[in-house]
Amino acid sequence: MRTDYLGTFFKYLFFLSAFIGVLSVATIGYFLFYEGIPAIKHAGLIEFLSGREWLPPALYGIASMIVASLVSSLGAVIIGVPIAILCAVFLAEIAPKWLANLVRPAIELLAGIPSVVYGFFGLVIIVPAIQTLFNIPAGSTLLAAIIVLSVMILPTVITIAETSIRAVPSTYKEGALALGASQVYTIFKVILPAARSGILAGIVLGVARAVGETMAIIMVMGNAPAMPNSLLESARSLTANIALEMSYATGMHASSLYATGIVLLIFVMLLNACLLYLNRQRAYS
Amino acid sequence: MNQAIKDKFALTAIWTCALITILFLVWMLWHILSNGLSYVSWEFVTSSYSAIGKASGIWSMIVSTIYMVVLSISIAAPLGIMTALFLTEYAKPSSNSVKVIRFCTESLAGIPSIIYGLFGMTFFVVTLGLGFSILSGALTLSILILPVIIRTTEEALLAVPQAYREAAYGLGASKIYTIWRVILPSAMPGIITAVILSTGRIIGESAPVFLTAGMVTRIPESVFDSGRTLTVHLYKLTQELFTIHEWNQAYATATVLIMLVLAINVITKIIGKQLNKANY
Amino acid sequence: GNTVTVSGSTSVTGLMEVLAETYQLQQNDYIEVQGTGSGAGIRAAKEGTSMIGMSSRPVATDELGKDVQQFVMALDGIAVAVNNQNPIKNLSIEQVKAIYTGDINNWSQVGGDDQAIVAVTREVGSGTRGAFEDIMGLTRKINDITVTAISARAQVQSGNGSIKTLVANNSAAIGFISLGSVDESLAALQIEGVDATKANIQTGDYGIARPFVLMAANSPEPEAQQFIDYIMSSEGQQVIADHGYIEVK
Amino acid sequence: MNKFNVRDLDLYYGDTHALKNINMLIPERKVTALIGPSGCGKSTLLRTLNRMNDLIENVHISGHVELEGVDIYQSRDISDLRMKVGMVFQKPNPFPMSIFENVAFGLKAQGINDKQLIKDTVENALRSAALWDEVSDRLNSHAFGLSGGQQQRLCIARAIAIQPDVILMDEPTSALDPIATHRIEQLMEELRKEYTIVIVTHSMNQAKRISDKTAVFWMGELVEHADTQEIFNNPQDRRTKAYVNGEFG
Amino acid sequence: MNKFNVRDLDLYYGDTHALKNINMLIPERKVTALIGPSGCGKSTLLRTLNRMNDLIENVHISGHVELEGVDIYQSRDISDLRMKVGMVFQKPNPFPMSIFENVAFGLKAQGINDKQLIKDTVENALRSAALWDEVSDRLNSHAFGLSGGQQQRLCIARAIAIQPDVILMDEPTSALDPIATHRIEQLMEELRKEYTIVIVTHSMNQAKRISDKTAVFWMGELVEHADTQEIFNNPQDRRTKAYVNGEFG
Numbered sequence A: 001m002r003t004d005y006l007g008t009f010f011k012y013l014f015f016l017s018a019f020i021g022v023l024s025v026a027t028i029g030y031f032l033f034y035e036g037i038p039a040i041k042h043a044g045l046i047e048f049l050s051g052r053e054w055l056p057p058a059l060y061g062i063a064s065m066i067v068a069s070l071v072s073s074l075g076a077v078i079i080g081v082p083i084a085i086l087c088a089v090f091l092a093e094i095a096p097k098w099l100a101n102l103v104r105p106a107i108e109l110l111a112g113i114p115s116v117v118y119g120f121f122g123l124v125i126i127v128p129a130i131q132t133l134f135n136i137p138a139g140s141t142l143l144a145a146i147i148v149l150s151v152m153i154l155p156t157v158i159t160i161a162e163t164s165i166r167a168v169p170s171t172y173k174e175g176a177l178a179l180g181a182s183q184v185y186t187i188f189k190v191i192l193p194a195a196r197s198g199i200l201a202g203i204v205l206g207v208a209r210a211v212g213e214t215m216a217i218i219m220v221m222g223n224a225p226a227m228p229n230s231l232l233e234s235a236r237s238l239t240a241n242i243a244l245e246m247s248y249a250t251g252m253h254a255s256s257l258y259a260t261g262i263v264l265l266i267f268v269m270l271l272n273a274c275l276l277y278l279n280r281q282r283a284y285s
Numbered sequence B: 001m002n003q004a005i006k007d008k009f010a011l012t013a014i015w016t017c018a019l020i021t022i023l024f025l026v027w028m029l030w031h032i033l034s035n036g037l038s039y040v041s042w043e044f045v046t047s048s049y050s051a052i053g054k055a056s057g058i059w060s061m062i063v064s065t066i067y068m069v070v071l072s073i074s075i076a077a078p079l080g081i082m083t084a085l086f087l088t089e090y091a092k093p094s095s096n097s098v099k100v101i102r103f104c105t106e107s108l109a110g111i112p113s114i115i116y117g118l119f120g121m122t123f124f125v126v127t128l129g130l131g132f133s134i135l136s137g138a139l140t141l142s143i144l145i146l147p148v149i150i151r152t153t154e155e156a157l158l159a160v161p162q163a164y165r166e167a168a169y170g171l172g173a174s175k176i177y178t179i180w181r182v183i184l185p186s187a188m189p190g191i192i193t194a195v196i197l198s199t200g201r202i203i204g205e206s207a208p209v210f211l212t213a214g215m216v217t218r219i220p221e222s223v224f225d226s227g228r229t230l231t232v233h234l235y236k237l238t239q240e241l242f243t244i245h246e247w248n249q250a251y252a253t254a255t256v257l258i259m260l261v262l263a264i265n266v267i268t269k270i271i272g273k274q275l276n277k278a279n280y
Numbered sequence C: 001g002n003t004v005t006v007s008g009s010t011s012v013t014g015l016m017e018v019l020a021e022t023y024q025l026q027q028n029d030y031i032e033v034q035g036t037g038s039g040a041g042i043r044a045a046k047e048g049t050s051m052i053g054m055s056s057r058p059v060a061t062d063e064l065g066k067d068v069q070q071f072v073m074a075l076d077g078i079a080v081a082v083n084n085q086n087p088i089k090n091l092s093i094e095q096v097k098a099i100y101t102g103d104i105n106n107w108s109q110v111g112g113d114d115q116a117i118v119a120v121t122r123e124v125g126s127g128t129r130g131a132f133e134d135i136m137g138l139t140r141k142i143n144d145i146t147v148t149a150i151s152a153r154a155q156v157q158s159g160n161g162s163i164k165t166l167v168a169n170n171s172a173a174i175g176f177i178s179l180g181s182v183d184e185s186l187a188a189l190q191i192e193g194v195d196a197t198k199a200n201i202q203t204g205d206y207g208i209a210r211p212f213v214l215m216a217a218n219s220p221e222p223e224a225q226q227f228i229d230y231i232m233s234s235e236g237q238q239v240i241a242d243h244g245y246i247e248v249k
Numbered sequence D, E: 001m002n003k004f005n006v007r008d009l010d011l012y013y014g015d016t017h018a019l020k021n022i023n024m025l026i027p028e029r030k031v032t033a034l035i036g037p038s039g040c041g042k043s044t045l046l047r048t049l050n051r052m053n054d055l056i057e058n059v060h061i062s063g064h065v066e067l068e069g070v071d072i073y074q075s076r077d078i079s080d081l082r083m084k085v086g087m088v089f090q091k092p093n094p095f096p097m098s099i100f101e102n103v104a105f106g107l108k109a110q111g112i113n114d115k116q117l118i119k120d121t122v123e124n125a126l127r128s129a130a131l132w133d134e135v136s137d138r139l140n141s142h143a144f145g146l147s148g149g150q151q152q153r154l155c156i157a158r159a160i161a162i163q164p165d166v167i168l169m170d171e172p173t174s175a176l177d178p179i180a181t182h183r184i185e186q187l188m189e190e191l192r193k194e195y196t197i198v199i200v201t202h203s204m205n206q207a208k209r210i211s212d213k214t215a216v217f218w219m220g221e222l223v224e225h226a227d228t229q230e231i232f233n234n235p236q237d238r239r240t241k242a243y244v245n246g247e248f249g
């Protein structure tokens, strides 16, 4: 019976540990909302979300930042995801083994490199390049952010997509090839659809990374809190807004930054919900 | 269109994308390393930083980074591993507590790191009064890496063949004995991978670190002191990139960071190999 | 030794780190300097999270409460700087103002090349920005609340260093930074024909200047008091002068 | 007539010598069963017949496999070979798509777009696989909704749809219950009229029931290959005798 | 004497009715073979005998399983039951540790620390499992270095080491080659003298060779249970007859 006490003790210990994760989410959520709600009340939800002017302490409108965050991450997805998926296909199915074994570690290395390094690269190479290429006065633009973000999400999406492509049961592949289907046909009609949920998870992770990225963005996007009219203009993301003004802000201004955080969080949660929804649809069919 | 032509077209697209990716990434690595390597010296790595401009070494940042890694891991790893044990070995997969815990860890994984910074600054630095300190930073980061540890450990635990559990229970072993003697040892390579992955995460973060641990350039004497990690240092430098000297420092710091990540990846690989060996 | 915690203005931070290091050569206490920005410095002093707060703009007494005292440790000019390649050498206050409100957006409008102007500003809450707005009259009222009049299209950088970087590397850029951090990599403009120099600030001819303010509790920890004493001593003031700022004694 | 002519075939997985000098004629429109204890190389031989082993790394093959007199390892067009030599696997492996799409897959992979043609072929294939009656009203529902036995027949229909000459089957009933097994065996009875069938089975009873010819393997060797009757009633090889008498396996 | 008395046993996996009203006496120191087509419930029944099904979610059991007259589903101490009723699995599943540690595992799990006792027990168990001669000189090397057949005997030794009364075996030779299978069968011949053995096998030949009693299952039902001779020579049930005559399976 001695062991039984021990067993019970550990069971509860493990449960308690597991509960700390729950507690953390609750605390973070509580603080975020506790600090952020006053600003939303003060400005009015609609005004806060749709207002184009960010003039603390008088006007708190984050529409331009929502747009900047959306556009920069969407752009990164549009550029980065197709490249990443094809690259994953390359590694998992096309590349000769020696080449894949050479490229894969390089990509894994890049997945681990701090985003500040990507930002630094963007600052010294991409920003000046955009400036000369498009002949505009300042290269710190939405476009620079999009490029940095798409490069940054490549390793994440490639790694996860490759893993899920490899996880597709080989029976599918064998079945298709045994019917005389070509390799490419098999990849696009059987393997990729079967790996869909994993690839989607990779994309969502990549998007989350793009939406949540802060320092790299601050370095290349110019941070002007105005509504951008084109990709060749400076803009400020939700994350940059928090990071730039956080240390200075007091009172309602600080609260408005927490409120920005709430918006950001809801953004990411919606993204996850989309993933769940898409996956559920698949499971259902 | 003929399938053969489609195939050719698709193959070309795949090769092109792979080439673009590889070239871009190689370009980036090469740019940083070629500019940074010549400036990385023993002197640079082991000397301290000084505002008067006498020295620009990064030793104090390396020490702060190590402090941050060790402390965060020693908080998060036990919690994460025990959580994973609860989820895989104790809880019924369909039970509500599992759903809640899983939902929460997944939410934690989805929270952008700047929000951790915001939270850590309000909660640990101000509300708990820990000030800008390694401790505040480590507490914040340990929540941030908790999902990584939980998920990776969970995967490692699930990968332990069910046959081991059956064999142990079949011999009358108790649950905790089985966990301790059979399951944890088999999952160890995976758990170590989890720890190393989170180390990478800790090293790579910037905003949540300087919002909680500050950015003082001296060697911290205790966990209650503020400190500047390598990544924060690189960020600071990029904000001050001015003289050639500062550019070189930035490239050199970036180079050191890349080499650190490389070392971490190599170690992970070696452990992964060990794992395969153990399961042959 | 003890630790003295100092936080606030990034403009003061550079100077403060130098002061701290020279001070530490003499005795055992460690001075911990965090460049968080003036707003944060004021708050830290008020809430007591740091022993000493730093601000790069004048601080109103009602911002601090009665338990906190302030010292002006130095004066600093704010230089309006452009790229070395920019032919413009002088601007009037009105021109600078119009550039920052966005009313003037091409260098040809002020006698320069036909090139769009890239105006660069500090973030909201920065002491440098606050002082600059006050002195230049770059404020307006919305709903009776004073807000900035600087155009939202101006690029925002979060430190003197990054503004310097941007201006030094972009021929179309204009920015304002602490005079103490100006060097040959960029050109400080004359304002209304007056050079931005220490001497002209001391005489009052160059009007864009602000104090560096230290804040501490009325009865601070002895080690903090000792450090403040050092800064205000002739030795400390000499360090300040040596680094291009204007001593107050 | 012989469909396949296997000559001096050796196959290595890395250092494992999995097939040892196999010589074997496989007759047309007959059912040939491959039997033998676990790991003796049955599946390996089967997969050499449509070059499925090409997918595995480190496989080394020497010798000849001729299909209708042409060496399949000389010809370059694997797709063509695999369309002629269909395959059904141990576990039913329908694709994760609708029933209709599963059967139409092979046609579409060939680039056939004619809707009507596809529809007719799918129907015929499902009829030949004795599945039409059970699924005709739900062709668009997901293949995973079928029972194991239905899935296996779906896989057979899928193979038939591209009109192969040969159908290879690797223990096609080992994952099925007795009733489903019975259905598949009945189906093979039908298919033998039109197709050459090569089937791997671990059940001697099944070999007895369904095959015309039986080949017995033992550790990579073909020890005996003759009419099924002969093998079970009058085995020549000592190992065959031991095996069919149930002394092992 | 009967070791187990199974009465009115029903078992559901969720909605799947996997065992249907099983009534069965399992005699002491005899080998009882459970046979039947795939999915008929053989493994499921075997695992109810040491409550291994408890590990699976959603299992619902009703009825009684008595071990020496005591209902094992009433008693609380599962560890105790499992020490009495050892189990050997389909695939050899040694722990990833040394040969010695594998066999000592069960003892240590009981909290036995006496080094000498453990050593002796390990040696005896390895001898009983006919493995001692092959491994006595490398007890400390890793168990994964053994061949499949040796690993399976190691698993038997591991089960024997805790001195059970009953050994359950679920297709213990299905992953082994004929020679290794033969060794295990010989070993069972020895073990039957001391232990009650219940073995699941998919091979009728094996059942014939090694068992005293045979139970035939069919889709969750126990259709016949009698002396092995009887079952194969004079089956009573129509389904048994069909099965042993090879009409399916």
Ligand SMILES: Nc1ncnc2c1ncn2[C@@H]1O[C@H](COP(=O)(O)OP(=O)(O)OP(=O)(O)O)[C@@H](O)[C@H]1O
Binding pocket: D013, D014, D016, D018, D036, D037, D038, D039, D040, D041, D042, D043, D044, D045, D056, D202
């Ligand atoms: N991919 C592979 N890599 C290395 N060895 C392999 C591979 N596939 C099979 N083998 C080995 O080749 C031999 C023959 O295997 P094969 O699968 O053909 O046997 P089999 O007769 O089909 O057995 P079973 O009845 O178990 O299916 C075995 O020793 C097996 O271990």
Ligand SMILES: Nc1ncnc2c1ncn2[C@@H]1O[C@H](COP(=O)(O)OP(=O)(O)OP(=O)(O)O)[C@@H](O)[C@H]1O
Binding pocket: E013, E014, E016, E018, E036, E037, E038, E039, E040, E041, E042, E043, E044, E045, E056, E202
């Ligand atoms: N964990 C489980 N969850 C749900 N159903 C299960 C589970 N295990 C077995 N079953 C089902 O219960 C029935 C009996 O399975 P069992 O494994 O006992 O068969 P078996 O006679 O051992 O077959 P085999 O010869 O294939 O091992 C089968 O229909 C099977 O699909």
Ligand SMILES: [Mg+2]
Binding pocket: D042, D043, D044, D170
């Ligand atoms: Mg096989």
Ligand SMILES: [Mg+2]
Binding pocket: E042, E043, E044, E170, E200
């Ligand atoms: Mg079974």
Ligand SMILES: O=P([O-])([O-])[O-]
Binding pocket: C008, C009, C010, C011, C012, C036, C037, C038, C039, C055, C056, C122, C125, C126, C127, C128, C129
């Ligand atoms: O950082 P500031 O000195 O501008 O407050």
